[in-house]
Amino acid sequence: RVLSTQPESQPLRVAVRESGNSVATRFRSVLGGIDQIQQDIDRRVEGSITDINNLTHRIGDLNRRIMELEVTNGGNANDERDARDLALQKLSKIVTVQVTPIENGGINISSGKLGVLVNGVEPTEFRTILGSGVDGASTSLRIHQVGANNRLGKDVTDYVEGGALGGYMAVREKTIPKLAHEINTMAFQLVKNVNEVHQRAYGVNGRKGNDFFAPIESVGDAASAMSVSSIINEDAANIGGAYKFHSAGDNRALLDLADLQDKKIFNRNTATFTDQAAGTIGAVAVDMKGVN
DSSP, rough: GGGGGGTHHHHHHHHHHHHHHOOOOOOOHHHHHHHHHHHHHHHHHHHHHHHHHHHHHHHHHHHHHHHHIIIIIIIOOHHHHHHHHHHHHHHHSOOOOEEEOOGOOOEEOOOOGGOOOEEEEEEEEEEEEEEEEEGGSSSSEEEEEEEEGGEEEEEEEEOSHHHHHHHHHHHHIIHHHHHHHHHHHHHHHHHHHHHHHHOOOOTTOOOBBBOOOOSSSTTTTTTHHBBHHHHHHHGGGSOOSSSSSOOOTOOHHHHHHHHHHGGBBBBBTTHHHHHHHHHHHHHHHHTTTTTT
């Protein structure tokens, strides 16, 4: 808005250009932060799957030991039962579990649609698979059962319920994509609205029709693609400030650009930039609560 008071000032035009570059950098930084959150969640998911495999193998081994001690040898397996209860308690913090007692002192464990985790002395093993997402834009993570000969079995990603792993997957599959989409949408709408005003304005060199930000084709990659246009970076004199050709002191375009900060151009014209940013951050904070 300072430039609107001195529309012919080259130093102020340079400052506006650098502010535009800073905004673009900030959007890319925020998107990079989202990627870091996703990578952290991926590590937590992989760690949870490793823990599940270790615990189900432990419970299967303890089932075997309890059966041997109490049925075959007629002995006492209290220590083994305590150890199994502890392993089961740890497992229940990772995923929802249902326990079914079976003959000879053993237990079967299942987890809703995820299926059987332990069948007597036999555990079900799981494995995480990381790969490229849609159009290579992001990394996908899938959870599979491991079948015979160590081959990948059924994809059970969508069947994870409850516990820490359920929380991680909800953040990864719902919260993070939603946040990334909202950040990209904000960048896309900001570029679109700034350029619509700027294209109608004349620079101090008399040129008109220039984009302030490089045009962006779609919402999908808007934040990572956001940048000040090359013609503005090459010469700040191309920054449009006036709606009338060679009209000294005409600052109407600059005022309109400044007014975009407080204009409801986001979320179907119901929110300002500040409103949308605050709402997005607040929603994410709620969704992330309890994950750490």
